Each structure stands twice: as C-alpha cells, then as structure tokens.
Amino acid sequence: MTETLEPRVRESADHSGRNTAVLVAFTAATNLADGVLKVALPLIATTLTTSPALVSGVLTTLMLPWLFTALHVGVLVDRGDRRKLLWLANFVRVAMVGGLLAAVLTGTLTLPMIYASGIILGVAEVIALTAAAALLPSVVSGPKRERANSWLTGAETVCNEFIGPFLGGLLVAAGAGIVLGTTAITYAITAATLVFLIGRFRVPRVLGPGGVEEARPAVHAQIAEGLRYLWDQRVLRVMTVLVTALNSLWGAWLALMPLFATTAMGVDKAVYGLLVGALGAGGTIGALLVATCNRLFGRRQVMLGNIFLTGTMVATPALTTNAWVVAAGAFLGGLGSGLWVVNSRTVSQTLVSTAMMGRYSATARLFGWGAVPLGAFLSGLLAEWAGTQVAFAAFTVIALTVVVPFLRVYSRPVAADMERRIASGAEPTAAAQ
Numbered sequence: 001m002t003e004t005l006e007p008r009v010r011e012s013a014d015h016s017g018r019n020t021a022v023l024v025a026f027t028a029a030t031n032l033a034d035g036v037l038k039v040a041l042p043l044i045a046t047t048l049t050t051s052p053a054l055v056s057g058v059l060t061t062l063m064l065p066w067l068f069t070a071l072h073v074g075v076l077v078d079r080g081d082r083r084k085l086l087w088l089a090n091f092v093r094v095a096m097v098g099g100l101l102a103a104v105l106t107g108t109l110t111l112p113m114i115y116a117s118g119i120i121l122g123v124a125e126v127i128a129l130t131a132a133a134a135l136l137p138s139v140v141s142g143p144k145r146e147r148a149n150s151w152l153t154g155a156e157t158v159c160n161e162f163i164g165p166f167l168g169g170l171l172v173a174a175g176a177g178i179v180l181g182t183t184a185i186t187y188a189i190t191a192a193t194l195v196f197l198i199g200r201f202r203v204p205r206v207l208g209p210g211g212v213e214e215a216r217p218a219v220h221a222q223i224a225e226g227l228r229y230l231w232d233q234r235v236l237r238v239m240t241v242l243v244t245a246l247n248s249l250w251g252a253w254l255a256l257m258p259l260f261a262t263t264a265m266g267v268d269k270a271v272y273g274l275l276v277g278a279l280g281a282g283g284t285i286g287a288l289l290v291a292t293c294n295r296l297f298g299r300r301q302v303m304l305g306n307i308f309l310t311g312t313m314v315a316t317p318a319l320t321t322n323a324w325v326v327a328a329g330a331f332l333g334g335l336g337s338g339l340w341v342v343n344s345r346t347v348s349q350t351l352v353s354t355a356m357m358g359r360y361s362a363t364a365r366l367f368g369w370g371a372v373p374l375g376a377f378l379s380g381l382l383a384e385w386a387g388t389q390v391a392f393a394a395f396t397v398i399a400l401t402v403v404v405p406f407l408r409v410y411s412r413p414v415a416a417d418m419e420r421r422i423a424s425g426a427e428p429t430a431a432a433q
Contacts, residue, residue, distance in 0.1 A: 015198040019139040020148040022196045023132070028155040029190040030090070030128065033183045035164015036171065037097070037121065038062065040179045041114055043172045044104075048111045061118030063373070065126050070366040073126050075222045077358025082135040083194050083201040089128035090191040094184050096120050101180040109176075129365070134357035137349040139199035143423055146291060149345045153287035153338060157280055203355045226359030236351060236360070238409040239344055242402045243368040246310045246340075251375025252395045253314055253333070260388045265321045275323070278330040279313075279337075286338020293339060300415035303343050304406060309336025311399030318392035350421050 042058045049055060077085060096117045103109040140148045171179035217225070230236055261272045293302045313333025316326050352360045375395070382391040 016140045016144040016148070019197055019199060020144070020151060022193055023136060023139075023148065024151045024155050026086070026190055026193050027132065027152050028159050029186055029193075031156050031159040032164045032167070033093070033186040033190070034125065035160040036168035036179060036183050036186075038160075039164070039168030040172050040176075040183070041118060043168070044109075044176050044179075045111060045114055047176070048109070048114075054111060058114055058118055061115050062122045062125070063369075065119060065122035066366060066369050069123055069126050070130070070362040071223045071226070071359075072219065073123075073130050074226055074359035074362025075219050076127070077130045077134050077362070078203055078222070078355060079216065081202040082131045082138070082358075083197060085127055085131040086135070086194055087191050089124040089131070090187045092124040092127075093121060093187040096124070097180050097184040097187065101177060101184060104176045104180060126362075130358055130362045133345070133361040134354075135197075135201060136345075137352075137357060138201065138354055139197055145349055146294070146342065146346045146422070149342045149349075150287050150290050153341045153345075154284055157283040157287060157338065222359065226356065226363050229356055230360060230363050233351065234409050235414065236348065236364075238405050239347070240364050240367050242307070242406055243340075243344070243364070244371040245398055245402050246307065247368050247371040248375030248378070249310055249314050249395045249399060250333075250337075251372040251377075252379035252391065253317075253330075254372075255376035255379050256383055256388050256391060257317070260317060261323075261326075264388065265317075265323055265326065267323050271323060275327050275330055278327045279334040282331040282334025282336075283338040283341075284334075286335040286340075287342055288338075290339050290342040294343070298415070299343055299347075299419065300410055300412070302339050303410070304403070306336035306340040307399055307403055307406065309333060309339075311396050312336075314392045314399070315396040318389050318396055346422060347418060350418065 038059065041062075042055050045055045045058050100109065100113065100117055103113055136148060136152070137145065168179065171182060216222070230240060257275065258272065261267050261275060267275075290302070297305075309332045312329045313336075314329075316329030320326065348360065348364070349357075379391045379395060382394055
C-alpha cells in the first residue's frame with residue numbers, strides 16, 4: 001500500500017459534535033432532494049410516454065452506476081479529498097437537474113435526456129455516499145460515532161423515504177419546473193454546509209527517501225486490494241454476506257407487494273402507500289432507539305434480532321393477507337434495518353482503517369445493493385411458477401440461513417472486544433479484525 005495509517009486527528013475528538021451536526025444537516029438535505037427526484041423523475045417521464053417499461057427504466061438508470069462504478073469510486077475516495085468529492089457530487093447534481101429544468105422550460109425535454117441525467121445523477125450518488133461513509137470516521141471520534149450514525153441513519157430514512165417522496169409528489173403536481181428548480185437549489189445550498197467541517201479529509205501519503213511521495217499502485221491493483229481486504233476480514237465478510245442475503249428479502253418484498261396488496265390483499269393504492277410507509281417508520285424508530293436497545297440487550301443481540309425482524313417482513317405475507325398484520329411485519333422489517341445500519345456502520349468504522357474505508361464501503365454496498373434487484377428478479381420468477389406466498393416463504397428461509405454464520409463469527413468474545421474498541425476509539429489491528 002502507498003498510504004500509511006496515522007492516528008485520527010485529535011481535532012476530530014474536539015469537534016465531533018460540530019462535525020456531526022454538519023454531516024446530519026448535509027445528509028438530511030441531500031437525501032431530501034434525492035427522495036424528491038426518485039419520485040419526480042418517473043412522474044415527469046409519464047408525461048412523455050405511457051409505457052410502464054420505459055417509465056420504470058428511469059429508476060433503473062439511477063441504480064445502474066452502483067454496479068459499474070462503485071469499485072472505481074472506492075479507489076477515488078481513498079485517493080482524494082473526501083470533502084471535495086462531496087462538493088463535486090453536488091456540483092454534478094446541480095448541473096444535471098439544472099439541465100433538465102432548462103429543457104422543461106424550453107419544451108425540449110425528452111425521455112433519453114431523463115435517462116442520461118439519471119445515469120449521471122446515479123454516479124454522483126455513488127460518489128457522495130461512498131465519500132460520506134469514508135469521511136465520518138475521520139471527523140468524529142470513536143466513542144461518539146454510534147450517536148452520529150444514529151442521527152445520520154434517521155436523517156436518511158426520514159428524508160429519503162418519507163418527506164422527500166411526499167414533497168416530490170406535491171411539487172410535481174405544481175409543475176415539473178418547480179420540482180426541478182427546488183431540487184437544484186437544495187443541492188447547491190447544501191454543499192455550503194461542508195465548509196464548517198473540521199478535520200482531515202484525505203488519507204495521508206507515505207514519504208519515501210528524500211521526502212518524495214511513493215508512487216501509488218494502479219487503480220485495478222487497489223480495487224483488488226479492497227476485495228481481498230473484505231474477504232480476509234471474517235467479521236466484515238460475514239456482515240456483508242448477511243446484508244446481501246437480507247437485502248434480497250427487501251428486493252422480493254418491494255417487487256411482489258404492489259400486485260399482492262392490490263389483488264390478494266384487496267387494498268387500494270392509498271393503503272398500499274401506508275404499507276410502504278410502515279417500512280420507513282420502522283427504520284426511523286430503529287435508528288432513534290439503537291443506543292437504548294444496545295444498552296438493554298447488547299449490540300450482538302440487537303444485530304442478531306435484525307435477521308428475525310427482516311424475516312418477519314416476508315413471513316407475514318407468506319402466512320396471511322390481513323393488511324394490518326402485513327403492515328406490522330413491514331414495520332418490524334424497517335425497525336430491524338434501522339438497528340442494523342447504525343450498528344454495522346459503527347462496527348465497520350471500528351474495524352476498517354481510514355486508508356481502506358472508501359474501497360471497503362464501495363465493495364460492501366456493491367454486494368448489498370446489488371442483491372436488491374437480484375431478489376426482485378428471483379422472487380418474480382418464483383411467484384410466477386409457484387405463487388406469491390410461496391415466494392415470500394422461500395425468502396423467509398433465506399433469512400434463517402445466515403443466523404448460524406453470524407453467531408459463530410460474531411461470537412461473544414468478538415463482541416466483547418468490539419465494545420472495548422468502540423468505547424476507546426482504538427485504531428484497527430490485524431488481530432482485532
């Protein structure tokens with residue numbers, strides 16, 4: 001490696017509160033804009049085509065960059081200034097949304113323009129989320145990261161899954177120009193908040209003889225290094241496998257529930273909206289209660305509980321068509337997700353060095369987020385062949401398969417050592433990983 005691991009700067013401990021507030025404000029505002037766009041762009045597309053496939057393609061363009069750019073972005077984040085990368089991502093967002101706004105105002109907007117903008121906005125999202133994940137451990141001290149992660153997760157959930165989509169629907173009703181203009185302004189203003197961060201925003205380089213910086217390895221060599229790193233760390237590897245399995249359940253639920261709810265369950269679109277809202281409500285409450293749950297039950301038990309809570313999300317529609325029971329299952333699935341996200345971020349920030357955080361985050365998200373469309377695809381095939389409730393039941397079984405690996409690898413001694421490291425803010429060591 002060309003980088004050397006240095007102790008995280010003392011300024012981060014002195015200014016953790018301020019940095020947390022800045023990151024929460026940035027996260028809340030950008031996720032609000034992201035939530036608005038993810039609803040608004042497909043709705044705007046419906047004014048240009050009546051094809052369901054073409055409209056659904058808008059969201060596909062927003063997600064594709066994770067499959068094709070995540071690993072390279074991880075290297076970029078580990079090489080560059082992470083705050084500047086966040087500025088770059090927001091600049092790209094402003095430019096793309098501004099371009100769409102100009103096309104709307106001049107009456108020249110086309111579906112290919114939306115697709116192209118969606119892909120570029122997706123790349124900007126990959127850069128922003130990967131850089132933000134790598135930045136937090138550098139500017140917030142170890143003992144205070146759990147609280148910071150709780151607030152960040154809550155901000156993401158509330159703004160991206162609740163307020164953003166709601167505002168997106170309202171603003172689109174008011175006019176495409178209004179929603180695009182408002183979103184562009186939000187991205188632009190949000191970038192200014194990062195000026196108030198205090199700390200080190202890039203990985204220090206190793207100096208060779210004569211004070212000359214050593215040459216970096218090739219990009220693909222660093223990508224391979226990141227993949228090997230994840231594979232070699234047992235706790236991180238099992239956590240990634242667990243998230244990949246559980247995210248496939250989310251993909252199955254989101255893919256099967258619209259038709260299942262409106263046919264087998266016999267609910268209207270408004271009630272279906274409440275079912276989806278139950279996911280976000282659970283996630284928000286989980287993020288807010290994680291510290292209390294960890295104190296009462298222990299982090300290991302809380303993380304284990306997420307497996308069963310997520311399994312409940314797909315188990316309830318496998319057993320019943322009662323809307324209240326299915327909504328309760330969705331709430332529990334969201335609750336487990338909120339608890340898991342906060343704890344997994346805290347654990348990974350304790351185990352992963354600053355020099356590797358960008359590549360680790362990108363690689364883990366590549367597997368985890370890639371499981372969502374895979375779960376959606378496989379659940380659709382299974383539902384077509386054996387029925388929707390059988391498909392839900394099959395994905396419930398998938399959740400149970402990761403229980404034993406998690407308990408064996410994240411054992412009680414490992415969990416106890418983890419709590420000591422989190423409390424002390426200690427740097428990663430090979431033995432602890």
